[in-house]
Amino acid sequence: xxxxxxxxxxxxxxxxxxxxxxxxxxxxxxxxxxxxxxxxxxxxxxxxxxxxxxxxxxxxxxxxxxxxxxxxxxxxxxxxxxxxxxxxxxxxxxxxxxxxxxxxxxxxxxxxxxxxxxxxxxxxxxxxxxxxxxxxxxxxxxxxxxxxxxxxxxxxxxxxxxxxxxxxxxxxxxxxxxxxxxxxxxxxxxxxxxxxxxxxxxxxxxxxxxxxxx
Amino acid sequence: xxxxxxxxxxxxxxxxxxxxxxxxxxxxxxxxxxxxxxxxxxxxxxxxxxxxxxxxxxxxxxxxxxxxxxxxxxxxxxxxxxxxxxxxxxxxxxxxxxxxxxxxxxxxxxxxxxxxxxxxxxxxxxxxxxxxxxxxxxxxxxxxxxxxxxxxxxxxxxxxxxxxxxxxxxxxxxxxxxxxxxxxxxxxxxxxxxxxxxxxxxxxxxxxxxxxxx
Numbered sequence: 001x002x003x004x005x006x007x008x009x010x011x012x013x014x015x016x017x018x019x020x021x022x023x024x025x026x027x028x029x030x031x032x033x034x035x036x037x038x039x040x041x042x043x044x045x046x047x048x049x050x051x052x053x054x055x056x057x058x059x060x061x062x063x064x065x066x067x068x069x070x071x072x073x074x075x076x077x078x079x080x081x082x083x084x085x086x087x088x089x090x091x092x093x094x095x096x097x098x099x100x101x102x103x104x105x106x107x108x109x110x111x112x113x114x115x116x117x118x119x120x121x122x123x124x125x126x127x128x129x130x131x132x133x134x135x136x137x138x139x140x141x142x143x144x145x146x147x148x149x150x151x152x153x154x155x156x157x158x159x160x161x162x163x164x165x166x167x168x169x170x171x172x173x174x175x176x177x178x179x180x181x182x183x184x185x186x187x188x189x190x191x192x193x194x195x196x197x198x199x200x201x202x203x204x205x206x207x208x209x210x211x212x213x214x
Numbered sequence: 215x216x217x218x219x220x221x222x223x224x225x226x227x228x229x230x231x232x233x234x235x236x237x238x239x240x241x242x243x244x245x246x247x248x249x250x251x252x253x254x255x256x257x258x259x260x261x262x263x264x265x266x267x268x269x270x271x272x273x274x275x276x277x278x279x280x281x282x283x284x285x286x287x288x289x290x291x292x293x294x295x296x297x298x299x300x301x302x303x304x305x306x307x308x309x310x311x312x313x314x315x316x317x318x319x320x321x322x323x324x325x326x327x328x329x330x331x332x333x334x335x336x337x338x339x340x341x342x343x344x345x346x347x348x349x350x351x352x353x354x355x356x357x358x359x360x361x362x363x364x365x366x367x368x369x370x371x372x373x374x375x376x377x378x379x380x381x382x383x384x385x386x387x388x389x390x391x392x393x394x395x396x397x398x399x400x401x402x403x404x405x406x407x408x409x410x411x412x413x414x415x416x417x418x419x420x421x422x423x424x425x426x427x428x
Binding site for chain 2 (some may be wrong): 001005007008010020025027028031032036038042044046047057060137163189192195197198205207209
């Protein structure tokens with residue numbers, strides 16, 4: 001069984017969205033200092049690293065992350081080769097011939113290469129979903145969407161239209177995936193966000209498992 | 215497909231281990247206050263709620279949580295009825311006839327009832343693994359152990375012998391499960407801790423899936 005970890009390693013250096021709280025890690029107790037155990041504390045924005053957006057992130061009164069359906073967060077997913085794309089728009093989505101019945105879609109773009117540099121600064125010109133791309137996704141039965149930078153929407157989208165189109169339809173958005181070493185194709189996705197009550201999102205661990213040959 | 219969420223809901227009221235940092239949730243930005251999005255921050259001990267202990271928690275130089283094997287954290291698991299047990303000792307483990315080949319073991323004890331009270335105070339007399347129980351587990355091929363209170367070891371175990379027996383053998387310990395509504399039997403476990411680099415543990419989302427009838 002092939003298991004691929006597509007989650008970003010959480011460190012204090014991991015790049016975060018401008019304006020969001022940065023990641024803080026502290027050893028509150030330490031064996032090396034004579035304590036009985038080592039015990040760490042983490043302070044982070046729920047949209048740091050690999051994470052899930054809930055509708056409540058952009059829609060007032062929208063579902064929170066603990067209310068998301070686990071049967072959408074797990075199951076068959078298609079990893080799409082979007083290495084040549086500058087943005088994921090409806091024309092691109094039409095062109096790539098997504099098989100009927102696909103309901104989880106992860107885009108491997110050039111963004112994934114950014115994660116090779118653990119000390120990277122925030123990048124503004126990452127590949128993202130366009131407005132007509134977001135409409136295409138909601139109109140074609142996609143229930144979960146995964147992207148390989150920190151937002152599904154382009155930077156500077158001050159009217160957050162892309163997120164709103166997706167989240168109004170309760171499309172689950174998984175952001176901050178690292179798909180660098182993932183061959184395009186079908187996998188079983190397991191994406192498990194922390195069950196934070198009432199929150200607009202949550203950090204998650206996400207893996208892909210090779211589909212069984214039956 | 216039956217999917218059972220066995221993770222504790224993370225709130226500011228969730229009981230935590232005495233002396234550990236408590237859970238803090240804050241909305242840094244809020245739609246309701248005119249912000250573009252709602253964005254939350256969480257501050258928590260990595261041993262809060264449903265979480266995984268890594269060897270480094272009690273063993274100096276031991277593996278950290280990001281180094282744990284995902285193929286042990288996912289797979290066939292046996293939920294054992296331990297509702298009548300006051301502690302999980304070797305005699306109990308012998309008596310219940312665990313099938314050969316079992317390598318993930320979750321104990322449903324009376325602890326799980328405590329989670330019905332979201333406002334509960336910390337309980338000292340929870341059901342835990344005894345020293346000879348820990349030896350039995352490491353000697354019988356169990357690679358992952360799940361318990362339904364905040365520690366696998368009894369309270370007041372100031373020499374943390376139970377954890378050390380388990381973690382020296384790199385048995386993965388999952389703590390803070392809620393097994394109240396889970397029938398004893400075989401399931402597929404999916405336990406996904408956050409990938410926190412170098413940490414002694416991590417909060418996790420854990421689910422059980424009904425095994426396929428083949």
